Amino acid sequence: MPKRTKGCAVKKGHYGVPLERSDYLKLDPNKNSCSLEGFQAWLEGFGKDKRLAVDLFSGAGGLSLGIERAGWTTAAAVDFDERALETHRANFPGLSLKMDLGDPAERDRLEGILKPAKIDLVAGGPPCQPFSRAGRNKIRDLVKNHGRDPQDRRKELWSAYLDMIKRISPRAVLMENVPDMGLHDDFFVIRTIEEELEELGYATQVRLVDAWHHGVPQHRKRLILLARKDVDVFTWRKPDQRRTTLRDAIGDLPELKVVPTERVGARELEYSRPQVLSDFAVKMREKASAALIWDHMTRRVRQDDYRIFEIMESDTKYSDLQEKLTESEKEYQRYSAEKYTDKYKKLAWGELSRTITAHIAKDGYWYIHPEQLRTLTVREAARVQTFPDHFRFAGTRSDAFRQIGNAVPPLLGEAAAEALTPLSDDIAESPSIQPHWRKVRLELTHWARQRLAGEDWYQLPCEEPASLHAAVVAILSGAKIRPAAMVEFMSTIKESRTLTATLFRRLVDASPSANARSRMDRLASLVDKPYYWQWTKRYDVPAQLPMKPAEAALYRLLIGEDLMLISQATLRVAARVNGMGTDHANRLSEGRVNLVKLMGAGTEAPLRMGAIRLVGMNLCREEQPVCSECPLAAHCASRDKLSGDLLTLVTNRS
Structure with a gap:
């Protein structure tokens, strides 16, 4: 059976409650553990x-x-x-x-x-x-x-x-x-x-x-x-499809008496099963003592916190509290409402809990009980993390909270x-x-190398990239220049590595549009400053021009930096290849995970990222995608949604 040691002596301070360490729960080894x-x-x-x-x-x-x-x-x-x-x-x-x-x-x-x-x-x-x-x-x-x-x-x-x-x-x-x-x-x-x-x-x-x-x-x-x-x-x-709510998770646990500054809960309490028990609670009670609940305890509640917990609702922000407190209670709000906008959070019965993190070991203000004027107990936090009631945590109360907050939820695992x-039962490799995905990336790399050797040489990072080329492409990236005109324009600087006054005038004169010309004017600050185009100073170029964030990201990619270029075009390619709608929920975070699969890692990851950008701009367009030319078409999970003619081209190509 678990053994408990006595807690440290209680002492009072400016914290508003007696300071004490909880008892230490010492656990015996599992009968099937070994040395x-x-x-x-x-x-x-x-x-x-x-x-x-x-x-x-x-x-x-x-x-x-x-x-x-x-x-x-x-x-x-x-x-x-x-x-x-x-x-x-x-x-x-x-x-x-x-x-x-x-x-x-x-x-x-x-x-x-x-x-x-x-x-x-x-x-x-x-x-x-x-x-x-x-x-x-x-x-x-x-x-x-x-x-x-x-x-x-x-x-x-x-x-x-x-x-x-x-x-x-x-x-x-x-x-x-x-x-x-x-x-x-x-x-x-x-x-x-x-x-x-x-x-x-x-x-x-x-x-x-x-x-x-x-x-x-x-x-x-x-x-x-x-x-x-x-x-x-x-x-x-x-x-x-149905969410397990906080009420499903902890609604059956015994109500605790809460008196400001006094102990809340205990290591061991009586448990009385309610007539109606959620499916989740049934699962959590498996193998647990039918008449007991363990570790249903939390920190003492300060007098001022007790009042704050009392006036809060689940949608009350910490910055709203001043409006709810009387003049004599204003000092109860001990933290800056501007600096700590979400310092306190009262949970709601009919919703999901806030994410349980290791921070719960320091204070429980993010996890205030929906009805009882206290923070969540160790057992409640364990339930929200899906640890069953028979699972005990060694050490003090704070040790338990920290272990729970750091854990992977078992049901997710x-x-x-x-x-x-x-x-099959025969486990074999x-x-x-x-x-x-390795096959997909190899084909994408092969396609990118072919494009690098042709007219798209300036659109992709190479083994010895020129920062001047990258800067010009980045600055012109939003100018909507026709591909043929861009190829001709970039031929002007293909052999150049630094920006002289003569080359600058030639670039301005050769600009294919007034928009492009005004963009080229931004290069004036780096004319006849060859050290900025050297390899050691290449990362200073975006700030000197200056570049917008999207331009700077493209510049860094083209000089060979390992980064994910997040844009509508790249997210669209990743979503389609992975069989997801381009307007799906969590498009940004899910889209980045989809890009991971295409981009991969290693020395050729920047090259693949550049290739995904090219595919998105020129082939995998929002309307009328050119699937017959796409290097990813044979692996595209969305190809069944294409028109018949395009699908035929894809099928024949693959």
């Missing part, structure tokens, strides 16, 4: 004939629980957080190992530990520190000009995760992370991992998932990367893992699998 010395016996006993998985960066085990529900047994989980590992060891079989996977020596040790096991799935949510564009450019320069080892990524945990996949060589891979990680660095990390997995023979799928589609009662988008060696098939269950289920 390093007993791992071989575990493999021959409890783990025998089971489909085994490894969870790297496991935390408390949200993803472990999800893959367990989908049919795997966790043979080993690895993390560096002692409290999370204690939680994992109590709730799961197999090994729970404290390791710093950023250390290559620790990865060597883990490889040796797992050597006798046949691991079918490697799962995990590695912390992925996004690369800024400047950071990526610096690394590229160090590799190219200063002899840096391009594989020197030992401190990057996502690279450690990829390294362990290479060492273990499982049939399937599941990686989960927040979409912001991708959006902040043009999905550089995700694209790199996907590219390297495909080189190892894995078929891959990158997917942006709304967690509520799989029974999770909160707003939560997650980025899922799946890979498998046996087949190029990823079949997800049909998304739920289950849905993702199901898409990796072997098609196909030696001849050809990943679909």
Whole structure:
């Protein structure tokens, strides 16, 4: 049984409530867990004939629980957080190992530990520190000009995760992370991992998932990367059409007495099942004590917060509170309404919860109960994350909140893992699998190289790009110049690398329109300044001209920077190839994920991005697309929606 230690002494301060640490919940190991010395016996006993998985960066085990529900047994989980590992060891079989996977020596040790096991799935949510564009450019320069080892990524945990996949060589891979990680660095990390997995023979799928589609009662988008060696098939269950509301999730839990500054809830309370229990609550109560609820406790409530909670509604903004407070209560609003516009959030019964994050361990102001004047309890937060009631969290109350907030919702993990289920009991890898998206990217690269060798030389990044060419194309990108006229105009500077006064006058005179001429005038500030066109100063050009954001992005792409060029044209191509409407919901975020599949990673990623832009501008137009010339037509999931004549051309070409 779990053991609890006494909390620290209570002391009062300016916080308005007694300050105390909750009791420490110590959990006994799961009866089917094992030690390093007993791992071989575990493999021959409890783990025998089971489909085994490894969870790297496991935390408390949200993803472990999800893959367990989908049919795997966790043979080993690895993390560096002692409290999370204690939680994992109590709730799961197999090994729970404290390791710093950023250390290559620790990865060597883990490889040796797992050597006798046949691991079918490697799962995990590695912390992925996004690369800024400047950071990526610096690394590229160090590799190219200063002899840096391009594989020197030992401190990057996502690279450690990829390294362990290479060492273990499982049939399937599941990686989960927040979409912001991708959006902040043009999905550089995700694209790199996907590219390297495909080189190892894995078929891959990158997917942006709304967690509520799989029974999770909160707003939560997650980025899922799946890979498998046996087949190029990823079949997800049909998304739920009905949302699991907050009432569905926690409405059956006991009401707590809330008195300002006094303790709220307890480690153990009586549970009385209501006559009507939601399907979600039924699932959460499985294996739990019929008469008890555990960890239904939260922080004490300050007197001033009690009043604020009382006057708030689910749609009340923190900036609205001054209007609702009396003059004598104005001081209750302790934070700046301008700086903290959403400091407090009262949840609504009939809606999804706000996303549960690790921040809940610091304060619960984003998670105020819909009716009771308090913040969510540990058990309520666990329910919203879809941890069942029998699942306990080691450590103090704050430890539990942190573990819950950092976790992958188990029901989401289950849905993702199901898409990796072997098609038969005989788990085997196909030696001849050809990943679909790798094939698409190879054909797109081939087409781009053909265009680069022809009249489109200036529209695509090359091995030795000229920043002058890129600047002229970027500035003229919105001028609506006919392709033939643009080809003739760019021939004026094809052999030039710097902008002299003579060349500037020639460009102005040769401009095909008054609009183009006025745009060329912007180059005057860099006439006879050759150092700005040198490779080391190329990133200063956009600010000197100056360029608009879209122009600057195109310029950087054409000088070879690895970036995703987001425009109506590129999003349209990605949407059509992926079989999505060009006006679908979440077009920007979903569109970027679709672009990931086409762009890929590596040295030729900028070339492919340039090719996608060309396809969008010239072939995959909004009206009357020229599908017969499109390099992606044979792989386009939207081709069945084309007119008969165009479809015939596509079919004959493919």
